[in-house]
Amino acid sequence: MSDLRFALRQLAKAPGFTAIAVLSLALGIGATTTVFCWIQGILLNPLPGVHRQEEIVVLTTSHADQMWDTCSLPDIKDYREQRDVFAGIIASQVTPACLTIGEQSTWLYGQIATANFFDLLGVQPLLGRLFLPDEDQKPGGNPVLVLGERFWRRQFNGDPSVIGKAVQLNRHAFTVIGVAPASFRGTMSGLICDFWAPLSMHHAVANMGSLEQRDDHWLHTQARLQPGVSREQAQAVVDAVAARLEKSYPNTNQQIRLHVLDFLHAPYGVQPIMGPVLAILLAVSLGVVLIVAANLASLLLARAAGRQKEIAIRLAVGASRVRLVRQLLTESLLLAGLGGGLGIVIAFWAVDLLKRWQPPTPLPIGIGTEINTTTLAFTVCGSIVTGVLFGLIPALRASRPDLNSTLKDGGRTSSSGSSHQRLRSLLVLGEVALSLVLLVGAGLCIKSAQRAYHAELGFKPDRVLLAGLRIGMNGYNEATGKVFYARLQERLARLPGVESVALSSWFPLGFEGGPQHGVTVQGHEQKPGEDSSLPYSIVSPGYFATLGIPLVDGRDFTDHDDDSALKVAIINETMAKRYWPGQNAIGHKFKAAWRELTVVGVAKDGKYRSLNEPPRGFFYTPFRQGVWDLNLGLCLRTRGDPSLFGATLQRELRQLDPNVAVWATITMDDYIKAAFMAPVLASRLLTWLGIVALVLAAMGVYGVVAYVVSQRTQEFGVRMALGASTGDVLRLVIGQGMRVAVLGIGVGLLGAFAVTRLLAGFLYGVSPFDALTFGAVTLGLALVSLLACWLPARRATKVDPVDALRAE
Incomplete structure (x- = not known):
């Protein structure tokens, strides 16, 4: 507690240093936490509410080299027989449907599924029951319905008497048998389902598909692996079954193969859209973390250099090196704690950006982006590790000064030209270089999104x-x-x-x-x-x-x-x-x-x-x-305006057939925004992270130059007393800061040329080596670095030579 109180006093004495360090950490931790939350909700936990979802795999078919999203039910039944590999296989299809209660009709999305659907996924009913084992056997003979908790509470106000209630689904009578918990959204990741009906009712609910035709591939299929069975082992077994089916049914199964995939590589759902975007964001967020680390380390080194005399006196009067390191680490952990807390606040705001930027669609999109205990634990651990790792090296270096030379120094620090300054300059150089790489990547994605909007589509979506x-x-x-x-x-x-x-x-x-x-x-x-x-x-x-x-x-x-x-x-x-x-x-x-x-x-x-x-x-x-x-x-x-014709269309339909209703209307301009989702999200999110990187780089340059200026106040006063002009001092400070920035830009350009080629498959209509983007980012970063050097340099010119000489 003594160390903590002293650390608080020390940080309060240097509000500029504290503010820059805490804000740098908050931006970096907030950005990283946000991206981690998206990755966890979309890629690592794509099936909320499913028990042990790491055992669930996706089964898809292919013909020659063409991957299909779906399988046929007769094929699925044959693969179900491989009980030594699969604990079970389920099949489903998403569909919109019209639910009528009394005179009120509501369009909603749901799934038709095999009877073992809920049992295999480990989903327990919130109310009532789920499907029985034989409720998918008799075509048209199982008119039962399971509702989702969200829809049940929204439509029925959470009334438990809904169990056993008769409703009309697509003008067919169904009986509500249960309510599934809100944590379960279905097996189409990114989509919220509000009802489930047995596969035997496919004609009444979806009016599609066949339960008998082997060549009708229309069902999305998942399986649970038996304990101890790997995906590779399962693939070897299904390959043998596929070869046998090809011989038995040459007319329908010629060159048809089954693929066992993890959910991360499923060809349907939100993963194919968001996977590449999140992979890029993960790489960028790691770059931001490195910038934060370099920023914090350079600031702590600069601060430690300014406290050399204090530390030397402490050691001279008997303080142990372990005691000093502990004190300095306490300050680092306090900074990390403050930065982590503010970073969580930023993440709570930023985590909803995906929902705000998703394109308009009649589909009930539900992307898991909530901050949960796992995300909070990640943030806390990240903050602690950051505080320890990047506070330890400055603490160890600061705790072993040259007592003789430091105590003989007449009040001035001797950090200028020391190894401390060289290490700080190297860290700032790395910050600038990483920032340039991230900004070039963001610039290319922004330009790609702009080109995509003007792409030749082959049709005219307007009006x-x-x-x-x-x-x-x-x-x-x-x-x-x-x-x-x-x-x-x-x-x-x-x-x-x-x-x-x-x-x-x-x-x-x-x-x-x-x-x-x-x-x-x-x-x-x-x-x-x-x-x-x-x-x-x-x-x-x-x-x-x-x-x-x-x-x-x-x-x-x-x-x-x-x-x-x-x-x-x-x-x-x-x-x-x-x-x-x-x-x-x-x-x-x-x-x-x-x-x-x-x-x-x-x-x-x-x-x-x-x-x-x-x-x-x-x-x-x-x-x-x-x-x-x-x-x-x-x-x-x-x-x-085409959107104004929606009511007219409904009126004409009612006059033609009062029982037919439109389940969704949307302008084609809005409809095709789905195709722009990945490049637009990438450009917006990378812009956001690029700005964070730019701000962090500017803060790093400014923080180190400003702190060095504060430690060289007496030196500047003496120089001006001996005849140095304001311009001389400005050139001295700006020149030292810009030398590091220019070197960082040079290293960053080399890194950008090496890294941006990885974006080639993601960009549309833009070369990964686009000269205009490279030039604009280089110029922009140079101007920001110049401003970051000019502000503390201007303060150096305000030093009063008389006060400096009096202190000397």
Whole structure:
């Protein structure tokens, strides 16, 4: 306690030093804690509420070299038999649904899942019960529903009598059997599910998928490994099963393989989007920690150099070196504690930045970014380690001064030109170099985000409104669904302010991935490892005009392209070049889903899944020639603000069929922001961390130069008394500080050239060695360093020579 009281008095005597040290620590610890919280919530703990989730793996299939997100149920049942490897396998699919209670309808997201879903995940009911083992066996025969706690409290005010209550889900009667705890959000990481229904009710809830077809890969699949079984061992077993299935079912399982992945590498959920961003942020935050460490060490060295006389007197009158080190370490730990406390306050504010910056979407996004006990423990331990590690070296150096020379010094410190100053200069040099590397990386990501916003998408998203429909739940089939969609399209096209209306099963650059089908072309020799599966979309006439997709050859679909006409398709430029290089693709044929399609048009290439994807083949089929998916979406091109047409669309739907409702409307400008999420988040967060690094570097330069100036006050007074001008003193101080900064910038440029090449795969339209970015960051850092040197140098010129000589 005596050491603590003395440390408090010492820090209070140097408020400038204390403020700079505490703020440096707070910025560094706050930034690192925030990034650690994101990594823990998104990558390390992707399934909150799941028991021993480290045993859970993701199962995905692939065809040739094309990875698919999903598996088919017959394949899943075969892999379930490997009980020596898997404790169990579950399958599920996310879907929106309309829940009706009385006269009130609410759209919500949930999952249809196998009966062992909750048991395998170790989720216990908050209320009632969960699925029974046989509640996924009889198609359409298990109309039971489990609600999420959040929805239960929001919709039913936490009323326990909801158990046994009958509700309408997609116009089908369901009975509520239980409530799952709020800690469990489902198995689609980043998405909050509000209900779960058995897989046997898939037609009533999702109106998609097959429980019998082996080639219908539509279920997201996870498994729990048996104790002691590694992922590599499981992969070896499933490889053998896949080879056996290929021989048994050559028509459906040719070149189909199963992959056992940890959740970190799952191809769906929030990990593929945020994983690369968080990897970059982790590297940057570690750089910030190093800058903080160098900053704190240089400040403590400067402070120790200024206290050489005090420490020498203490040693001369009998103080032990251990006692002095303990005292100096107490001061360091006190600084670390104050910095860590303020850093936690900063982290509590910064941790919600991901939620504030996520793009608009009808999906119930839920990214785990709460600061928990693990995060707090990390912060406390980090603060203690920082205080000990970077307070120990200055304490050890300060506790062994040359007593003879220090005590003979007539009141001036002799730190100038000493090893202390050289070490401080080296630390500041490292700070500046690291800051330049981080700022260059942030600058490249900012420029990449700007280029992404102006990327050639292959379509025009402005003035387009998208709307999702789920007419399968209203009793429509393929025949009646075609009539409904045609009548709706006609009604909307007649509305004032609407230029064109179209239908599509999938829209580009959203959160949801699109379907794919295997394609075969007569005469095309498939190369080893070449993927024959291509993404496709079912569209109506007018789709290309509505989205502004140019047709470079051939014609658009027409109302005459129905079941009685020739089966046709429109392909994109990449598909035409791949299968018919140097030829006109119009009139050529290919097979997809066991149907032969004739090419009648070629559309311009575009972006489909991501901004930085390579050119990929894509084809479109007319919805009148077989609606494989009743859940089509509407797209309207308007003359004004498209968001103003939402109410009009709802009114027209009610007049056409009062039972059909839109589950979501969104402008296409907002819809495609999902594709910009990674570069935008990276640019914003790296900008934030880059500013932190810049401030820390400036504080490091300023803190060391200012402290050295304060220790050389008498020297400057003597120089001015002997005739030195104000400019001489300014040049002396600024020159010494800028020499270190310039050297740091030089080292930083070399480091940036070595590091930024790692960003090449993440950047869009920007070279990792962009000269403008390197030049702007170098100039900016040099100006900030100059300002950090000028402020204490200006104070040095204010020294009164008379006071300096009197003190001397």
